[in-house]
Amino acid sequence: MGTSHRSGACKRSNNGAKLIVTMILGLVFGFFVGVSFPSLSLAKIHLRPGLISTFDVPLPNTNKLSETSGLSNASRIYVPTNPRGAELLPPGIIVSETDFYLRRLWGEPSEDLKKKPRYLVTFTVGYDQRNNINAAIKKFSDDFTILLFHYDGRTTEWDQFDWSKRAIHISVKRQTKWWYAKRFLHPDVVAAYDYIFIWDEDLGVEHFHAEKYIALVDKHGLHISQPGLEPNNGLVWQMTKRRGNSEVHKDTEEKPGWCSDPNLPPCAAFVEIMAPVFSREAWRCVWHMIQNDLVHGWGLDFALRRCVEPAHEKIGVVDSQWIVHQVVSSLGSQGESENGTASRQGIRARCRNEWSIFQNRLSKADNNYLSHTRKH
Numbered sequence: 001m002g003t004s005h006r007s008g009a010c011k012r013s014n015n016g017a018k019l020i021v022t023m024i025l026g027l028v029f030g031f032f033v034g035v036s037f038p039s040l041s042l043a044k045i046h047l048r049p050g051l052i053s054t055f056d057v058p059l060p061n062t063n064k065l066s067e068t069s070g071l072s073n074a075s076r077i078y079v080p081t082n083p084r085g086a087e088l089l090p091p092g093i094i095v096s097e098t099d100f101y102l103r104r105l106w107g108e109p110s111e112d113l114k115k116k117p118r119y120l121v122t123f124t125v126g127y128d129q130r131n132n133i134n135a136a137i138k139k140f141s142d143d144f145t146i147l148l149f150h151y152d153g154r155t156t157e158w159d160q161f162d163w164s165k166r167a168i169h170i171s172v173k174r175q176t177k178w179w180y181a182k183r184f185l186h187p188d189v190v191a192a193y194d195y196i197f198i199w200d201e202d203l204g205v206e207h208f209h210a211e212k213y214i215a216l217v218d219k220h221g222l223h224i225s226q227p228g229l230e231p232n233n234g235l236v237w238q239m240t241k242r243r244g245n246s247e248v249h250k251d252t253e254e255k256p257g258w259c260s261d262p263n264l265p266p267c268a269a270f271v272e273i274m275a276p277v278f279s280r281e282a283w284r285c286v287w288h289m290i291q292n293d294l295v296h297g298w299g300l301d302f303a304l305r306r307c308v309e310p311a312h313e314k315i316g317v318v319d320s321q322w323i324v325h326q327v328v329s330s331l332g333s334q335g336e337s338e339n340g341t342a343s344r345q346g347i348r349a350r351c352r353n354e355w356s357i358f359q360n361r362l363s364k365a366d367n368n369y370l371s372h373t374r375k376h
Helices: 002-036 049-054 062-069 127-137 156-160 177-184 211-220 280-289 299-309 329-339 345-374
Strands: 119-125 144-150 168-171 195-199 222-230 277-280 315-325
Touching: 119 177, 119 211, 127 144, 127 156, 144 177, 177 222, 195 211, 195 280, 211 315, 277 280, 280 299, 299 345
Parallel strands: 119 144, 119 195, 144 168, 222 315
Antiparallel strands: 195 277, 222 277
16 A cells, blocks of 8 residues: 555656646747747738628627736737728728718808708609699608609709709609619618608698608507508508508408418508608618619518518508509600600519519528528
């Protein structure tokens, strides 16, 4: 027993000596490596922004490191947070969002605006509908920025209306409102507005008041909405028909076979594309879903639900502020003047074709995404 005890003690002593020698050799080796290479400043390590957005790598608390180990601010790891394309700029100078607020050519910039409108209303218009648009815009207060997209190229004639002088006019001939929306309503451009109205020109607004409408949208938590439609004018989905006994509704009953799920379109989570209203957050998603080459927007109304959650609670129709769809095909007449032949049938055929294309793209995107997630 005594011999065994002494043998164990000797082994522990030898192991301890080896550990001390190893530590000393490591320190000496580290010293020579350090003096053999130039110093490396961690502050000058630049990581590719794509990697930063792709991988979520937890970094140590640099403030605690500085306190405990004496590291200075210059030694901290720099992670770029600038928007894509602006990595070369100092973050303090970057303004990544903008607005449609009109500015003066003189004076102090801080004094340009007496009031910042909180909402944006857009109409895609032709001059023939000027009286209807005039009546509509009178329903919107000065808390709204007014933006007109002119598909007939006529803009200066609108100055007969006083409000036209404070409105923004964008003119490109024979283009639809979704063509305009994709090119001029980028989320970073309309970020200043709580709600964005993207409306057709042929809407009767006798029973509509914009401020009251927004109050109801806020009250019921709607991120995508539309006013109720007068049920006696033209073809109207059951979901978008105005109900006379409620402020807002979010679902309906349709014909048998139309709805596979009561929480899905067209029985819920559904508004039409003639007079939609989007919250800032919802529009940021919807803008990305709008296809660059599909200009009529057919099929988009069935897919809007993907941009809010839960959709059947945050998409709805405001009954007590309602409109009439007058079904005036002004843009269709522009097609006739373009080539001298009746083209309304051709326009409608393209609408149906775009709906099919959009549905196919969406289905393919879903399948690709599911396949990718299953592999990982």
